[in-house]
Amino acid sequence: MTHRRDTSGESTHERILRVAAEIFARKGYHATGVAELGEAAGLQRGALYYHIRSKEDLLYDLSKRHVEEALERGRAVVAQDIPATEKLRALAREHLRIMAARCDEVTVVIREMHALSGKRATQLTALRDEYENLFAEVLREGVREGVFASADRVVVLGVLGMFNWTHVWLDTERGPLSPEDIADRLTDLVIHGQLRPTRHVAHPTAAPAAEPAPAAIP
DSSP: OOOOOOOOOOOOHHHHHHHHHHHHHHHHHHHHOOOHHHHHOOOOOOHHHHHSSHHHHHHHHHHHHHHHHHHHHHHHTTTSOOHHHHHHHHHHHHHHHHHHHHEEEEEEEHHHHGGGOOHHHHHHHHHHHHHHHHHHHHOOOOOOOSSSOOOOOHHOOOOHHHHHHHHHHHHHHTTTSOOOHHHHHHHHHHHHHHHHHOOOOOOTTSSOOOOOOOOOOO
16 A cells, blocks of 8 residues: 565564554454464564553554654754745655555554553643644744635644545555655645636536546545
């Protein structure tokens, strides 16, 4: 579904995280047993527990790793001295690069983070809130620059949700578009919408103009 990751030289713990992400994404966290994880990672139960404390800790570790990487990349983008529209495009590109490289982990974070409890849930929620605020900050900058109409929470969640939802259909191995291409198209949708600048909105009773067939979804 995404770029194949080079697993040569990975540590035992990294192998466990990779295998867990693959199985959790395919079967779901609750439907996956510890014995299945150990077998897929090539480890006996005792050896597996030498590297992890519990299945929930494993879920937290692989989720946290993904969000922390996204935060690190996102902070670097937001710190740049460039217009808000360019920041949003750069932020989207980093987001889609991570989606393509870590699709299983992204899927697990989006679908399964509710399975975390206590301190783990609080810490991961705080990380995700910080990442969400990067998009909010860029949109607020755009409002101050006079190029974006709004940066309220509905807009922020709508924009971020659009980028997040690509984990369902993103396929950079079979599709003709790169993660950066897809990020640019979605960013253009945020910035420009679907109205062509030189055209007026047709009256509801007017016959729609013929449009060329859309490109295939990657």
